[in-house]
Amino acid sequence: MKIEKQYYKEHPTFHVAVDSIIFGFDQGELKLLIHKRQFEPAKGEWSLFGGFVQKDESLDEAASRILFELTGLNNIYMEELQTYGEVDRDPAGRVISVAYYALIPAKEFSEATSSQYGATWVSLKDLPPLIMDHNVMVAKGLRRLKRRATSQPIGFELLQGEFTMPQLQALYEAIYQSELDKRNFRKKILAMDVLIKLETKDKSSSRKGAFHYRFDQKKYEKLVDGGYIFTI
Amino acid sequence: MKIEKQYYKEHPTFHVAVDSIIFGFDQGELKLLIHKRQFEPAKGEWSLFGGFVQKDESLDEAASRILFELTGLNNIYMEELQTYGEVDRDPAGRVISVAYYALIPAKEFSEATSSQYGATWVSLKDLPPLIMDHNVMVAKGLRRLKRRATSQPIGFELLQGEFTMPQLQALYEAIYQSELDKRNFRKKILAMDVLIKLETKDKSSSRKGAFHYRFDQKKYEKLVDGGYIFTI
DNA sequence: TCAAAAGTGTTCAAGATACACCCATGA
DNA sequence: TCATGGGTGTATCTTGAACACTTTTGA
Numbered sequence A, B: 001m002k003i004e005k006q007y008y009k010e011h012p013t014f015h016v017a018v019d020s021i022i023f024g025f026d027q028g029e030l031k032l033l034i035h036k037r038q039f040e041p042a043k044g045e046w047s048l049f050g051g052f053v054q055k056d057e058s059l060d061e062a063a064s065r066i067l068f069e070l071t072g073l074n075n076i077y078m079e080e081l082q083t084y085g086e087v088d089r090d091p092a093g094r095v096i097s098v099a100y101y102a103l104i105p106a107k108e109f110s111e112a113t114s115s116q117y118g119a120t121w122v123s124l125k126d127l128p129p130l131i132m133d134h135n136v137m138v139a140k141g142l143r144r145l146k147r148r149a150t151s152q153p154i155g156f157e158l159l160q161g162e163f164t165m166p167q168l169q170a171l172y173e174a175i176y177q178s179e180l181d182k183r184n185f186r187k188k189i190l191a192m193d194v195l196i197k198l199e200t201k202d203k204s205s206s207r208k209g210a211f212h213y214r215f216d217q218k219k220y221e222k223l224v225d226g227g228y229i230f231t232i
Numbered sequence C: 001t002c003a004a005a006a007g008t009g010t011t012c013a014a015g016a017t018a019c020a021c022c023c024a025t026g027a
Numbered sequence D: 001t002c003a004t005g006g007g008t009g010t011a012t013c014t015t016g017a018a019c020a021c022t023t024t025t026g027a
Helices: A002-009 A059-071 A134-151 A165-176 A182-192 A217-225 B002-009 B059-071 B134-151 B165-176 B182-192 B217-225
Strands: A013-026 A029-036 A049-052 A077-084 A095-103 A120-123 A195-202 A210-215 B013-026 B029-036 B049-052 B077-084 B095-103 B120-123 B195-202 B210-215
Touching: A013 A059, A013 A134, A029 A049, A029 A165, A049 A059, A059 A077, A059 A095, A077 A134, A077 B077, A095 A134, A134 A165, A165 A182, A165 A210, A182 A195, B013 B059, B013 B134, B029 B049, B029 B165, B049 B059, B059 B077, B059 B095, B077 B134, B095 B134, B134 B165, B165 B182, B165 B210, B182 B195
Parallel strands: A013 A095, B013 B095
Antiparallel strands: A013 A029, A013 A049, A013 B013, A029 A120, A077 A095, A195 A210, B013 B029, B013 B049, B029 B120, B077 B095, B195 B210
């Protein structure tokens, strides 16, 4: 253990941060969760949610912890997006930042904003300038979201629990920023055969009401294990 | 500058390494460049090419530098793949590793092995066990390569310069590990309209000889800028 | 002259797209 | 009763998949 320690010690160490691109979906719009930075530099400016990795946690754990601390949300779908390591990306010192991308289910949407840290959902259409390279991270996150959406039923992550076909369609329209034909959309989604149609209806947006659906997690996992690739 | 420095200093720092998954293509096979580790722990075991990030370089720069130092190759296509940060992934201490994926053009293939560091090309079919989580990294790199290959003319990175249709097809067959119909393959590739057919022939593999092609970089960039998505 | 790889078109099936009307309901 | 959003089927086009023979040439 001595030789290696010595060899490792010849090399520098760095602060490692995690920044999360948190997408949500509300009122027909795709949104991003941001807040005003609590510390210098750039205190008070718009920023992604982030924080420093600690000694006893993995990167994934750090991302989850920070999301929980700042929004109270747990068990959120997160995945690593990209690591940013330009020498001068942070004016206050060398920080290597691992960007994560996360999807907040609609039902937890409002809870996320009740935090003490001033979390705010902003529409992606009018995203303000963010600190440092955070706008670059968001652009990359959006690209990933779009790609994911074409090959995985990612929509279900954003709409956990019960949802209606028109809601699911609106979500995909928000992601692609284009309109879809509702007959073709239904056909494709139902052809995947991973939805359970419920007896209940959602009447919040029409007199007739739209049937609730639920995502059949077990069926989905079976298909994926069997090598099935979703295309939406 | 004082407040922030103080805030940053409350947080731990980490060794940050770069490990490269280097793909090459030779004799109809997809290969990976590895070597025997030069230092403890796990000295002498098979490992990806890697090293520690230094103070004055970005992650991308570190990856390029390390590739150059260990193989003498420059200007190689590299992109970040994923960052690995499990607490105990390195038995000798906490190291966060950024995995890169790289494609070595066929014509530089043999030069890569002439290094003093014992670089060796191994077929992906019989990959030996690698140290730590390097096998996981390779698996992820392979998935990325396959996906990239379906949506970008990545083959041209691996076959830089002049190549023939049969060579290009062999490359895609190696990536997908399945056989392709040569008529359909030609049709698709030529439909992309980014290849220049040359007058010369490669006669190394048949009496008749196969025409050389070259990738039309400018045409390709124009198409991509115009939003075109390649599908192979 | 023949062996060995290069080169070439057409048919068919499946999947994607375009498109218009009836239904249920509460106000 | 009517305005509003929910729900449904068919025809057409596009795309990918399957498939066999001719050409060139050096040995």
